[in-house]
Amino acid sequence: MATERSDMPTPPGRRPRKAAAARQPLTRELIVDAAIRVLDAEGLEAATMRRVAQELGTGAASLYAHVSGREELRELMLDRVAGEVRLPVPDPARWQEQLKELALETRRVLTSHRDIAQVSIGLIPTGPNLLAVAEAQLALMRAGGVPPKIAALAVDTLGMFVDADAIEGTIYSAKLSGGAEAIEKFHRYLGEIRDFFKALPADRYPNVTAMAQELTSEGGDARFEFGLDILLRGIASYVDAPETS
Numbered sequence: 001m002a003t004e005r006s007d008m009p010t011p012p013g014r015r016p017r018k019a020a021a022a023r024q025p026l027t028r029e030l031i032v033d034a035a036i037r038v039l040d041a042e043g044l045e046a047a048t049m050r051r052v053a054q055e056l057g058t059g060a061a062s063l064y065a066h067v068s069g070r071e072e073l074r075e076l077m078l079d080r081v082a083g084e085v086r087l088p089v090p091d092p093a094r095w096q097e098q099l100k101e102l103a104l105e106t107r108r109v110l111t112s113h114r115d116i117a118q119v120s121i122g123l124i125p126t127g128p129n130l131l132a133v134a135e136a137q138l139a140l141m142r143a144g145g146v147p148p149k150i151a152a153l154a155v156d157t158l159g160m161f162v163d164a165d166a167i168e169g170t171i172y173s174a175k176l177s178g179g180a181e182a183i184e185k186f187h188r189y190l191g192e193i194r195d196f197f198k199a200l201p202a203d204r205y206p207n208v209t210a211m212a213q214e215l216t217s218e219g220g221d222a223r224f225e226f227g228l229d230i231l232l233r234g235i236a237s238y239v240d241a242p243e244t245s
Helices: 028-042 049-056 070-082 092-111 128-143 148-175 180-199 206-210 220-236
Strands: none
Touching: 028 049, 028 070, 049 070, 070 092, 070 128, 092 128, 092 148, 092 220, 128 148, 148 220, 180 206
């Protein structure tokens, strides 16, 4: 059977055949780009090798030449997201304020990409962007006189706190994603929780019942900054203190 040659003219009465668009060679960068698009649109669980391959118009098997599997892909996604964090130039006079700003910035970036913070829990950073964030945190603490051992422990504690709050934030964001009706429903739920606390047996839960308003009044941002302040005060207490072995 003769094959149709590409140099043949178009017969009369037929539409010219469009030349097939040249497919861009698959790279790790393109795979991570596609995975983050899926993440932002559909969430972390949707960013499977199969779904990312579909986004790229290829088969899942072709991805394995560049990424070993889902776990590596997730780590690459997290590191790419971490590259969006704006890092400060250490100022010893403002190290606590800068450390707080960096934590707020990291939280902002994580929560802007749905539930990507789930990947960070239990993960030791090895990617260049994640390491850059850790390096910036350590540099700020060392510039402020925090002993090396304390700084090493604190960078892990800060990371866990930011990750946990970001994950909780995505849960609440999902609940509030339905617009005004969802927000009203959530506030109504908080009111019901407040009433529940007040109705508890006061002899068994005297502080919960007495502080029902306080326990349900502050929003996520205020709680996060309060937690940061506690951590930073604790870290600062080790400055100029003898380091224990």
